[in-house]
Amino acid sequence: MEVNYLLSRSYVNEVPDTELIEYAALIPEGPILDIGVGNGRNAFFLAQMGFHVLGVDISEEVVNECNRRAQELKLPVRAIYSNIMDFKIDENTYACIICSYVLPFLKRSDALRLIERIKHGLLPQGIALIKTFTTRDPGYIRLKKKGLSEVEKNTFYSPKLRSYFFYVEPGELKELFTDFKLISYAEGYSLDITHDEPHYHGWASVLAQKPGK
Incomplete structure (x- = not known):
């Protein structure tokens, strides 16, 4: 089954995630991994604070643009082209790992596995930011009404789009x-005008800190 899990990162805007704006001061020293880096909205925000950021995205076009902007702005951001399920997240390496609206395009088993890889990839006291869609999302309700069969729990697959949809x-x-130490957790239902x-x-959004010293 061929999968295109990010569909060229259509879920992007130019504003960094609110949780990063509010809690960036809690991130310890060290490199940052931005999964689904997109246009670099989070990566460039953190790079301006002095962090070195590695971004991963499945869109080669997006990666090239992100690297071009990094050179233009002279900021320590480097993006690489890879499916995150093929990318090796080294253990105890990152001060912060961001995974903002990537899980919705994975099947449930891969999403849960990615979360565990994120946990292992963080340094002690490192920060994880995970944002995703819930079963309250109208997309989930539409897929259920269409009678599309679940390939895993709360996971659908669209052959036309070559993508999973997980909630x-x-x-x-x-x-x-x-x-983990919970720093921020929120769920909501809100209007999206970014695309x-x-x-x-x-x-749903969670910002959590890995235990340890």
Whole structure:
């Protein structure tokens, strides 16, 4: 089954995630990994604070543009072209790992495996930021109404788009980080005006710190 899990990163805007703006001071020294770097909105924000950022994205066009902007702005951001499921996340390496709206395009088993890889990839006291869609999302409701069969729990596959669509249940993302110090957790239902026509999303966001010294 061929999978294009990010569909050229259509879920992007120019504003960094609110959680990073509010809690960037908690990130310890060290490199940062931005999974699904997109246009670099989070990467460039953190690079301006002095962090060295490695971005990963499945869109070669996006990666090239991100690297071009990094050179132009003279910021320590480097993007590489890779499917995140093929990318090796070295253990105890990163001060912060960002995974903003990447999980929705993985099947459930891969999404859960990626979360564990993120945890292992963080340095002690490192920060994980994970954002994703929930089963309150209208997209999930539409897929259920269409009668599309689930390939895994709360996971659908579109042959036309060559993509999975995965949704966490309310509270599920928080439960996945009970072994971390919870800094921020939120769920919501809000209007998205960053791409295409205005539409709504049900979402969840967790910012958590790895234990240890």
